[in-house]
Amino acid sequence: MPHTLDGAMFIGAERRHGTGPAARSADPRTDRPLEPAYPAGGARDVADACERAARAAVRYRSTTPGERAAFLERIADRIEALGDALVDRAVTESGLPRGRVTGERDRTTGQLRLFADEVRAGEWAEVRVDPAPPLGRRTTGPDLRQRHLAVGPVAVFGASNFPLAFSVAGGDTAAALAAGCPVVVKGHQAHLGTSELVGSAVAGAVQDCGMPEGVFSLLFGAGGDLGQALVADPRIRAVGFTGSQAGGLALMRTAAARPVPIPVYAEMSSVNxxxxxxxxxxxxxxxxxxxxxxxxxxxxxxxxxxxxxxxxxxxxxxxxxxxxxxxxxxxxxxxxxxxxxxxxxxxxxxxxxxxxxxxxxxxxxxxxxxxxxxxxxxxxxxxxxxxxxxxxxxxxxxxxxxxxxxxxxxxxxxxxxxxxxxxxxxxxxxxxxxxxxxxxxxxxxxxxxxxxxDGWPTGVEVSHAMVHGGPFPATSDGRGTSVGTLAMRRFLRPVCYQNLPAGLLPPELSDHNPYGLPRRTDGVRQEGATA
Amino acid sequence: MPHTLDGAMFIGAERRHGTGPAARSADPRTDRPLEPAYPAGGARDVADACERAARAAVRYRSTTPGERAAFLERIADRIEALGDALVDRAVTESGLPRGRVTGERDRTTGQLRLFADEVRAGEWAEVRVDPAPPLGRRTTGPDLRQRHLAVGPVAVFGASNFPLAFSVAGGDTAAALAAGCPVVVKGHQAHLGTSELVGSAVAGAVQDCGMPEGVFSLLFGAGGDLGQALVADPRIRAVGFTGSQAGGLALMRTAAARPVPIPVYAEMSSVNxxxxxxxxxxxxxxxxxxxxxxxxxxxxxxxxxxxxxxxxxxxxxxxxxxxxxxxxxxxxxxxxxxxxxxxxxxxxxxxxxxxxxxxxxxxxxxxxxxxxxxxxxxxxxxxxxxxxxxxxxxxxxxxxxxxxxxxxxxxxxxxxxxxxxxxxxxxxxxxxxxxxxxxxxxxxxxxxxxxxxDGWPTGVEVSHAMVHGGPFPATSDGRGTSVGTLAMRRFLRPVCYQNLPAGLLPPELSDHNPYGLPRRTDGVRQEGATA
CATH class of the missing domain: 3.40.309.10 (Aldehyde Dehydrogenase; Chain A, domain 2)
Structure with a gap:
């Protein structure tokens, strides 16, 4: 069933029109404004989306790698199923050639599928087990198990220059969802219709896969208002952004001034x-x-x-x-x-x-x-x-x-x-x-x-070894990449579990290792090990 | 040859007395001030230490894992060789029981040796290779190789409560040196003599192992002055700190206000x-x-x-x-x-x-x-x-x-x-x-x-699976740990190399993999692989 654009936001499973000033994207070749209008969301919409994301966080991060991977693949399928409607709208809104837009669409779905593979491979969990003596190498000490865990709801800002690959279901969203984080996207004003279409694909996949509804929201509004409110919301735990230096610096300031500061991964400017x-x-x-x-x-x-x-x-x-x-x-x-x-x-x-x-x-x-x-x-x-x-x-x-x-x-x-x-x-x-x-x-x-x-910097391969990042001011945080599978790490943090009863251990860390994740035992690497 | 305390700083290989106000540590059991006096370093000392660190950075990060591991082990040996002189001084300056101090000394040397093992094991480099077609899995695209590389000079602040294990050659210093970063330490005013003794051990190891002299400096002075100047120095690329919330927040503000902001890993406060x-x-x-x-x-x-x-x-x-x-x-x-x-x-x-x-x-x-x-x-x-x-x-x-x-x-x-x-x-x-x-x-x-x-939080095991970190305000950055081998990651960043000629590739990334580092090839893990 084709999606008809109606200008409403996605607040979890709810479609809701904003009540603020309406924006329209334009065809840049003619400056002709495009229908429909997208009324801006306000403080209540931000709060509702973040609340739903926070409520979804534990259930979503507790899904199995296989379930999360299937969800990412379903998003890709649903984006493809949008067919020409998506390509036509993105071409009209961006002024980019059709070939470039279809290529970017395939890059976007390929990226989602690469992250699905990476979620299944399980390197991202970085499981480490130091067994208590007499097991393991140490002669004293408790049983210690470490994993990397989703940080919680992530705010993602769509970029103007990649209406698909760095937007609603682009690299930041794919990486955050892969890591186990709910995502609240602020759609870019330059491609509102494209954003709504992709939003419908993600929301459909949430439903298809039985994911908690708060795992995805899509808001519309100006960056200075709605975007800042989103980054300031206490339920948001990290930010992904691609855009101008002024925009990135403003988000960094807001994030640093919160009662609880959060990491901002802003990709901002580079002369390469x-x-x-x-x-x-x-x-x-x-x-x-x-x-x-x-x-x-x-x-x-x-x-x-x-x-x-x-x-x-x-x-x-x-x-x-x-x-x-x-x-x-x-x-x-x-x-x-x-x-x-x-x-x-x-x-x-x-x-x-x-x-x-x-x-x-x-x-x-x-x-x-x-x-x-x-x-x-x-x-x-x-x-x-x-x-x-x-x-x-x-x-x-x-x-x-x-x-x-x-x-x-x-x-x-x-x-x-x-x-x-x-x-x-x-x-x-x-x-x-x-x-x-x-x-x-x-x-x-x-x-x-x-x-x-002996090559040229344009053309950023989506793969395991890519780094699309770099020291400030290219990005806000040179420890990250926004392209490639390492991008997931931005949305994970290490947690250690000491002497947890077997019945309470997260499956990722249990002796029988049901997901077959690789792990280091006393520092020694083991593939999909049990015990 | 025993080291005689003289109150001088270590600026690379140079011993230099500060010219600022002198401080003395005190025996807390009597409040009796202890000799010698430690005149505070000033702006020139900070700049000189940072300049030497910056000059040492490339040579030091280019040492082999084996060389770096031997250097860490040599530091441990030299700390042990300080014998009773170190234990006596630390007991006097801290008021801690002798058994606790010898235990902490052994924890410190054990920690250095664990990092040495970890450097050799090579997981920290996180090498990823995506070969160009027709090698590898992809059908298009360039040869891409990723590694984690030392960020550069690190400022370390000694903590009052662990005069050995979280001080001059404590966890932050060991992790930074292991990662390939030169270190500039600000010694804690509460245990100046202990700091000088350990400083002499590290400086001796630098010389023994033929490391570039700027790889280690030790400054004395007040946190508000010298410490802030150190964090503000443009050559410093990351900060390790254990101490009060007020102190940690002040360093975070300074680091965020730099023309080029840097990460601060401050372990600040927790009620556990x-x-x-x-x-x-x-x-x-x-x-x-x-x-x-x-x-x-x-x-x-x-x-x-x-x-x-x-x-x-x-x-x-x-x-x-x-x-x-x-x-x-x-x-x-x-x-x-x-x-x-x-x-x-x-x-x-x-x-x-x-x-x-x-x-x-x-x-x-x-x-x-x-x-x-x-x-x-x-x-x-x-x-x-x-x-x-x-x-x-x-x-x-x-x-x-x-x-x-x-x-x-x-x-x-x-x-x-x-x-x-x-x-x-x-x-x-x-x-x-x-x-x-x-x-x-x-x-x-x-x-x-x-x-x-079913245990108690005191007693932090130094191992692979430990996390001594946590969300703000326990630390400034919940992505890190200051205890355990994962602590190295705080001082590393990913870099991607595209189509590098074989002769210019860093050895860590080359086909013949001379250090036998584990790597992921097209996402698939391989042990110490070649080609």
């Missing part, structure tokens, strides 16, 4: 520096320029991992790169940005960069048609100016990048050391570059969550 | 509630009273896990418990507290509790001789008063405990739900108590880092 080493430039300056421009302009540059900074030593190789990249950027077609607000912010950010001392715009893409089209920009600046002006590290969200021209390789390292925390750092290397690359590597692994060689 | 269920009281009220009083008065109650709260339903069983516990407390001998400041704070806290509505003091221990002796106290309050007065949850650091008398088991659960975050929560159960215990368990695992049955 790309280092072009001399050998690479010598061998393939033109190829690098082509790859770079593709990564820069992909999706109108609206990726967290967009390469906003290129760093290299001056010379013939860099001149060739700059000439080719300028030509490629100048040939690039304008693309519709996600919202008129993002488009305005992009133009403002580029104007700001251009006005900084020493910055020169060297290429501009082709002009576009329709509303909110943005042209790509390439700028340059000397490293001496860059090193004295922290503002040049600010992200211009969109297809703009600055080439930082260094005197020599020593200054390249100096620039690397001066960088703020990043999601990614990229090195292109060629013959003779190994010593320079080896010198950069320890600097970059301190600076970024992901270090990549 | 003990729930006595009806069956247990019926069966063994007197035995429980004896065990309780032993745990309460152990070490003058100066343990983070001291049972400061007892919760039970009114009735004949509880009456028997209260009568026996009152008698035992009344018989208990006064003990010297660690410092005159701690003694004054204890008396003030007990006076404060006594003045609260509904609180009654029902037993006082025997008076003591000498300075700073504290008598144990037992108080009671009705649950109705307790539930309306959050101040009754404040920790009175020392041998004072309050019995919360509940109307019935429902009110017991209500009290459990009203509790702030705790390090531990204890349940004593007997026949017929399983349903009540099962109802309490999910509440307690949300509230505490460790849930224990």
């Amino acid at each position: 520096p790309v280092f072009l080493l001399p050998g690479a430039l010598r061998e393939r300056a033109e190829g690098l320029a082509e790859g770079f421009t593709g990564s820069l302009t992909l999706g109108a540059g609206q990726f967290c991992t967009n390469p906003g900074l290129v760093v290299a030593s001056a010379g013939e190789g860099l001149d060739r790169f700059v000439a080719s990249a300028s030509a490629a950027v100048a040939r690039s077609t304008a693309q519709t940005m996600l919202t008129s607000g993002i488009h305005r912010a992009y133009e403002r950010a580029v104007d700001g960069l251009r006005a900084e001392a020493g910055v020169r715009e060297i290429a501009t893409g082709l002009p576009g048609e329709g509303e909110n089209t943005a042209t790509a920009r390439l700028l340059t600046v000397g490293a001496d100016d860059f090193l004295t002006n922290p503002g040049l590290q600010d992200e211009a969200f969109g297809a703009a990048s600055t080439v930082v021209v260094c005197r020599d390789q020593e200054q390249v390292v100096q620039v690397a050391r001066a960088l703020r925390g990043q999601l990614t750092a990229t090195v292109h290397h060629g013959e003779g570059d190994d010593p320079a690359a080896a010198e950069l590597l320890p600097v970059l692994e301190d600076t970024a969550g992901r270090v990549l060689f | 509630p003990v729930f006595l269920l009806p069956g247990a009281l019926r069966e063994r009220a007197e035995g429980l009273a004896e065990g309780f009083t032993g745990s309460l008065t152990l070490g003058a109650g100066q343990f983070c896990t001291n049972p400061g709260l007892v919760v039970a339903s009114a009735g004949e069983g509880l009456d028997r418990f209260v009568a026996s516990a009152s008698a035992a407390v009344a018989r208990s001998t006064a003990q010297t507290m660690l410092t005159s400041g701690i003694h004054r704070a204890y008396e003030r806290a007990v006076d404060g509790l006594r003045a609260e509505a509904g609180v009654r003091e029902i037993a006082t221990g025997l008076p003591g001789e000498g300075e700073n002796t504290a008598t144990a106290r037992l108080l009671t309050v009705g649950a109705d008063d307790f539930l309306t007065n959050p101040g009754l949850q404040d920790e009175a650091f020392g041998a004072a405990s309050t019995v919360v008398v509940c109307r019935d088991q429902e009110q017991v659960v209500q009290v459990a739900r009203a509790l702030r975050g705790q390090l531990t929560a204890t349940v004593h159960h007997g026949e017929g108590d399983d349903p009540a215990a099962a109802e309490l368990l999910p509440v307690l695992e949300d509230t505490a880092g460790r849930v224990l049955f």
Whole structure:
């Protein structure tokens, strides 16, 4: 049965219209507002959603890994069952090409299924058993058993730039549900209809799988009001957010000022520096320029991992790169940005960069048609100016990048050391570059969550080894990742059980290990062990 | 060669006297000040120690697990080699009994050796490899390798109540060094000589093992000045602290206000509630009273896990418990507290509790001789008063405990739900108590880092499954533990390497896996695998 959009929130199993000011998403290609209207939720809606989440918390975290995995898979099935209705709405609301939206939909369902596998595999529980003597290795002491347990209700903020993969049933939601946490989502105002459709899929899966109804709620409203109220609610135990630095910092402040502070995992801003080493430039300056421009302009540059900074030593190789990249950027077609607000912010950010001392715009893409089209920009600046002006590290969200021209390789390292925390750092290397690359590597692994060689930072694989995170201000908390199976850890905490009677031990920790979870016994790893 | 105390700090390999106001530790039994004087370090000393730590960071984190393990073992050996000089000084500075101090010394060296084993076992690195197709399971995507990497220099604050096990070479230092992080310690003013002796052992081990000199520094000075400067230093990447709530909150504020915020792991306060269920009281009220009083008065109650709260339903069983516990407390001998400041704070806290509505003091221990002796106290309050007065949850650091008398088991659960975050929560159960215990368990695992049955919370085992942590305000960050091998994780962060050339891959991640670390390949666990 297809879901008809009606603008109501999901407060657990209840559909409820907000009573605040109504918002509508718009088609960014025309700025035409879209139906239906989504009246904003208020304090009572936030409190009700959080109360239902809190009531669901113990029952939900006590489901078996198999039950939780089946629930995640059911969400994926139901998202697929939305079919063209979902893709059409997401295309209209985001202005993204249809192929990108279907790809993102598949990424979203694939992500849910990967988390389902990970829940079943059970590594996330990190079970440790130190048996009491005479069992085990110790000669004294009690029976101690440790597991990682769901922290409780998690607030998730949908991101503008991934209306599916980082939104209502995106990475944060999937990770939190996988960890055993109820989720209260604030849908993004830019794709309200998409959010409602995905919300109907999750709510349907809750019902299909007999999960406690409070395990999922979806609220609509402005971030500054409803979002802040959500983070301040005492029942919320952690926050997942992808968005602007201003938005992330505001949530961090609210979370830190609570009577009981909670962790905020905000993925906020990154310029994703790309280092072009001399050998690479010598061998393939033109190829690098082509790859770079593709990564820069992909999706109108609206990726967290967009390469906003290129760093290299001056010379013939860099001149060739700059000439080719300028030509490629100048040939690039304008693309519709996600919202008129993002488009305005992009133009403002580029104007700001251009006005900084020493910055020169060297290429501009082709002009576009329709509303909110943005042209790509390439700028340059000397490293001496860059090193004295922290503002040049600010992200211009969109297809703009600055080439930082260094005197020599020593200054390249100096620039690397001066960088703020990043999601990614990229090195292109060629013959003779190994010593320079080896010198950069320890600097970059301190600076970024992901270090990549001879590729481009856009394209974030959903897998076990991925880290989509990084030191502040790339994220609020460099201990986390918002992509990949390690993302679950953000919503778990360790608990130790001492001398618990067998009948009261959580099944995860019991001698007969009914879920077959891996465990460490006296520090020694055992697969799906019993006793 | 025995170390002669000279009051100088350790700034890397350099011995340097501070130039600020001098402090002396005192023998708390007499308040007699002890030689030598320890002049406080200043801003330059903090900066120099942090700079040396930062310079040592990459070389130190690049040592092999075997090298780091040998370094930890060498520290343990050198602490033991200090012999009676260390024990004598610690006894004099702390007023703790000699047996307790030698036990704590052995706990400290045992802890270092356990971390050495854990470093070698390699679980902490959490290596994950997702090979690029056609290797591995995926059909598209790059080669991705993830490890956990040392965060960089860590500031450690020695605790007053464990002059060895939670001080210069205590749990935080051992965990940080094991993780690959240089450490800058602020020695506690209450045991300056003990700190200098242990500092000499660590500095000696640095030299013996050829570690970079900046891997360890030890500063002296007041927490409000030198300690705050240390946490504010941009080179410091994480903080370990055990102490008062006021101290921990001040460090949290400083860390959050930095241009780049850093994690603070502060273990601050806990009243460690003990729930006595009806069956247990019926069966063994007197035995429980004896065990309780032993745990309460152990070490003058100066343990983070001291049972400061007892919760039970009114009735004949509880009456028997209260009568026996009152008698035992009344018989208990006064003990010297660690410092005159701690003694004054204890008396003030007990006076404060006594003045609260509904609180009654029902037993006082025997008076003591000498300075700073504290008598144990037992108080009671009705649950109705307790539930309306959050101040009754404040920790009175020392041998004072309050019995919360509940109307019935429902009110017991209500009290459990009203509790702030705790390090531990204890349940004593007997026949017929399983349903009540099962109802309490999910509440307690949300509230505490460790849930224990039919024992007493004092005595924190150093092992793999221990959690000495818990939700705020027990600690600043419920994701961590400061005891047990999981403590290393606080000082590690995940980093992903994409398509790194084999020659540049960190050895931990390389195909031939020279350190034999366990890894997950495409999510599947493999022991010390190669390729």
